[in-house]
Amino acid sequence: MSSEFDVDPSLISTVSQFFSKKSGHEVVVQAEAEGLLRDLWQATEELGLPLVGVDEEAGGNGGTLLDILTIVKLAAQNAVPLPIAETHLAAWLLARSGQKVSEGPSTIVPGSPRDTLALRAGVLSGIAYDVPWARHVDRIVALVPDETGSNQVVEFSPASCVVTPGTDLAGQARDKIELPDVAVTSAASTISAEQLNERGALVRAAQIAGGLEAVSNLTRNYVGERVQFGRPVGKFQAVQQHVVVLAQMATMTELSVTRAGRAAATRPASFEVYATKLVANENARIAVRAAHQAHGAIGMTQEYRLQQLTRRLHAWRSEFGTEVQLALRLGAAVAEAGTFARIATDDNNHLEV
Amino acid sequence: MQLEATELTADELALQREVREFLDKRLEPGTYELGLGMTGATDPDFSRDLGARGWLGMALSSTYGGHDRTAVERLIVVEELLARGAPVSYHWIADRQSGPSIQKWGTEEQRQKYLPGIASGELSFAIGMSEPDSGSDLASLRTKAEPTEGGWVINGTKIWTTGALTATHILALFRTSEHKHEGLTQFIVDRNSPGLTISPIPFIDGSREFCELSFENVFIPDSERLGDIGTGWAQNTGELVLERGGVDRWMSAVTILEHWAADPAIRDNPLALADLGSLAAKEWAFHGLSLSIARMVDEGKSPVTEAALVKEMATRYEQDCVEAVLRHWDRAPDLTSDDPHEALLARALLVSPSWSIRGGTNEILRTIISKGLASA
Numbered sequence: 001m002s003s004e005f006d007v008d009p010s011l012i013s014t015v016s017q018f019f020s021k022k023s024g025h026e027v028v029v030q031a032e033a034e035g036l037l038r039d040l041w042q043a044t045e046e047l048g049l050p051l052v053g054v055d056e057e058a059g060g061n062g063g064t065l066l067d068i069l070t071i072v073k074l075a076a077q078n079a080v081p082l083p084i085a086e087t088h089l090a091a092w093l094l095a096r097s098g099q100k101v102s103e104g105p106s107t108i109v110p111g112s113p114r115d116t117l118a119l120r121a122g123v124l125s126g127i128a129y130d131v132p133w134a135r136h137v138d139r140i141v142a143l144v145p146d147e148t149g150s151n152q153v154v155e156f157s158p159a160s161c162v163v164t165p166g167t168d169l170a171g172q173a174r175d176k177i178e179l180p181d182v183a184v185t186s187a188a189s190t191i192s193a194e195q196l197n198e199r200g201a202l203v204r205a206a207q208i209a210g211g212l213e214a215v216s217n218l219t220r221n222y223v224g225e226r227v228q229f230g231r232p233v234g235k236f237q238a239v240q241q242h243v244v245v246l247a248q249m250a251t252m253t254e255l256s257v258t259r260a261g262r263a264a265a266t267r268p269a270s271f272e273v274y275a276t277k278l279v280a281n282e283n284a285r286i287a288v289r290a291a292h293q294a295h296g297a298i299g300m301t302q303e304y305r306l307q308q309l310t311r312r313l314h315a316w317r318s319e320f321g322t323e324v325q326l327a328l329r330l331g332a333a334v335a336e337a338g339t340f341a342r343i344a345t346d347d348n349n350h351l352e353v
Numbered sequence: 354m355q356l357e358a359t360e361l362t363a364d365e366l367a368l369q370r371e372v373r374e375f376l377d378k379r380l381e382p383g384t385y386e387l388g389l390g391m392t393g394a395t396d397p398d399f400s401r402d403l404g405a406r407g408w409l410g411m412a413l414s415s416t417y418g419g420h421d422r423t424a425v426e427r428l429i430v431v432e433e434l435l436a437r438g439a440p441v442s443y444h445w446i447a448d449r450q451s452g453p454s455i456q457k458w459g460t461e462e463q464r465q466k467y468l469p470g471i472a473s474g475e476l477s478f479a480i481g482m483s484e485p486d487s488g489s490d491l492a493s494l495r496t497k498a499e500p501t502e503g504g505w506v507i508n509g510t511k512i513w514t515t516g517a518l519t520a521t522h523i524l525a526l527f528r529t530s531e532h533k534h535e536g537l538t539q540f541i542v543d544r545n546s547p548g549l550t551i552s553p554i555p556f557i558d559g560s561r562e563f564c565e566l567s568f569e570n571v572f573i574p575d576s577e578r579l580g581d582i583g584t585g586w587a588q589n590t591g592e593l594v595l596e597r598g599g600v601d602r603w604m605s606a607v608t609i610l611e612h613w614a615a616d617p618a619i620r621d622n623p624l625a626l627a628d629l630g631s632l633a634a635k636e637w638a639f640h641g642l643s644l645s646i647a648r649m650v651d652e653g654k655s656p657v658t659e660a661a662l663v664k665e666m667a668t669r670y671e672q673d674c675v676e677a678v679l680r681h682w683d684r685a686p687d688l689t690s691d692d693p694h695e696a697l698l699a700r701a702l703l704v705s706p707s708w709s710i711r712g713g714t715n716e717i718l719r720t721i722i723s724k725g726l727a728s729a
């Protein structure tokens with residue numbers, strides 16, 4: 001059945017071809033050494049991709065949540081080394097707080113329990129950890145409490161921070177930033193920290209879905225070509241099992257992301273979103289192992305594509321919701337509701353996670 | 354491979370409400386024997402009540418007493434039944450498999466003879482496939498149907514046939530020639546045919562639905578042959594394997610989970626909550642997979658590989674459901690317990706290995722999926 005959420009097939013093929021052409025193995029290697037590749041960002045921005053899913057009135061490029069989820073998924077399929085997901089989260093947060101968004105790579109402070117960022121009389125200070133891409137972007141956006149405890153959206157330049165560089169498991173920037181009393185403009189936010197976390201979980205799940213599809217395809221092709229004992233290793237049932245598991249993990253994750261996205265586009269959908277992130281995380285764990293096992297030694301080398309994908313999967317798994325956190329919260333919501341079956345059978349189970 | 358997301362329409366949601374309202378009254382908790390998914394209790398009265406509501410033979414043509422409903426509508430009804438551990442065994446196989454098979458390959462006479470009784474819940478079918486030397490390798494079947502005046506004479510043994518003792522009919526696959534695949538033909542066998550002896554094979558939990566069928570010169574009129582001679586194999590590997598993607602492949606343990614989720618004791622137990630949350634996320638995901646496949650079937654597509662792909666992982670998930678509850682149980686559950694939920698858990702522990710065997714073992718499914726992926 002067609003739906004208002006269907007993503008234009010021509011968008012999918014254009015974006016897919018673009019990323020596939022622009023983000024080959026060597027490009028990802030280069031980004032790991034050099035950081036944000038400005039030319040690649042420029043080309044992506046010229047297609048208008050990073051600001052899809054943000055209203056035009058706010059300076060975005062319009063389009064639906066499903067459109068931007070598709071874009072980050074396709075980027076992830078090609079291990080695109082750009083902060084597209086982070087720029088979306090930053091722009092979405094700004095737009096939802098009545099702020100204008102502008103071009104250029106951006107990032108979001110994901111918010112960890114250790115963070116101490118706070119706004120006092122228009123002055124931002126404190127520390128934030130694990131901020132993706134922080135040292136390379138044009139602006140950092142954060143949701144911080146002011147002196148009354150209400151949430152404010154603030155925007156600042158990495159140049160105004162003391163940045164302690166770090167990297168995630170995929171070799172991408174993930175920095176500690178420290179703000180020594182920086183005067184910033186702020187806007188009251190209608191978005192809570194929880195809602196930001198939820199949006200982040202959905203976007204990361206979409207990336208995992210893309211990564212899983214790529215890993216699944218790469219593995220299927222490899223075992224069809226690699227010959228041992230006189231025949232392609234994919235002819236062995238034990239190896240076929242890995243290929244099957246990978247297709248299962250990719251299919252389940254992809255469908256869950258789309259379902260959660262469609263729910264989130266129309267109503268509160270914290271259960272669907274967090275269930276999807278948990279499914280994506282667990283599927284990533286299983287798939288990474290299966291893909292590496294099917295590949296053998298070559299998959300462990302940096303000269304081969306697989307690790308560019310699996311290292312990203314590890315990183316995305318650990319952001320905006322880890323397994324035990326998510327499982328505990330989902331379980332508590334289900335126990336509170338006191339019913340298990342209705343979770344699946346109700347189109348909208350109204351569970352708040 | 355990509356499955357499309359879909360939601361229930363307003364009409365479908367109305368059907369779901371209607372089914373829930375009916376079942377809330379018809380199956381009050383404590384008034385019926387709780388089942389494990391598709392192997393719920395056998396209750397012909399309940400099956401007839403469902404038939405009277407129009408919830409059996411839903412996908413069958415109204416010309417033959419069916420209801421011209423969609424695969425999604427059938428999914429909605431089945432999901433509500435299994436969610437309650439309803440007594441579905443009497444009609445289960447007829448409703449899911451035999452009815453659609455007879456509608457697709459049967460003669461006009463066969464359709465008129467059987468389909469109204471399947472849709473009303475009067476008739477109960479069992480499947481006669483496996484033999485002592487043929488399980489997953491169906492092409493090696495040996496039980497013979499030999500032509501005779503006006504029909505066929507059957508000799509041989511079928512085993513592991515669920516529900517044969519209470520069934521009115523058996524849809525069985527016999528060898529009609531020595532051709533490996535083209536030598537197999539399906540027949541509709543009356544359960545009371547002279548020469549047919551049905552005896553239980555006690556199942557691992559002590560239940561007696563598993564049967565052996567012994568055929569000694571059993572006569573079957575040619576009018577009970579389903580489809581052309583030699584087409585039995587194709588009938589069993591065709592579109593009907595789409596039922597592999599059904600909700601019954603991940604709902605076998607749902608009544609156990611339902612009871613466990615409502616237990617106040619788990620609210621203070623983080624390990625239990627984490628297990629519950631993890632299973633709930635998967636439950637939600639599997640519902641989406643089955644719904645998507647049903648929608649594809651309604652759109653005239655044939656997601657054979659997708660259905661196999663779902664069944665292979667869904668059955669492992671239902672086994673995980675049992676394990677999760679079990680690891681928080683403080684003693685070995687008692688099969689004879691007065692607490693029906695404990696007895697059900699004990700049964701589930703014993704029978705759950707069968708879930709990834711019945712309807713195509715996971716090993717066979719992986720080969721099917723693998724071939725399907727390679728040709729995609």
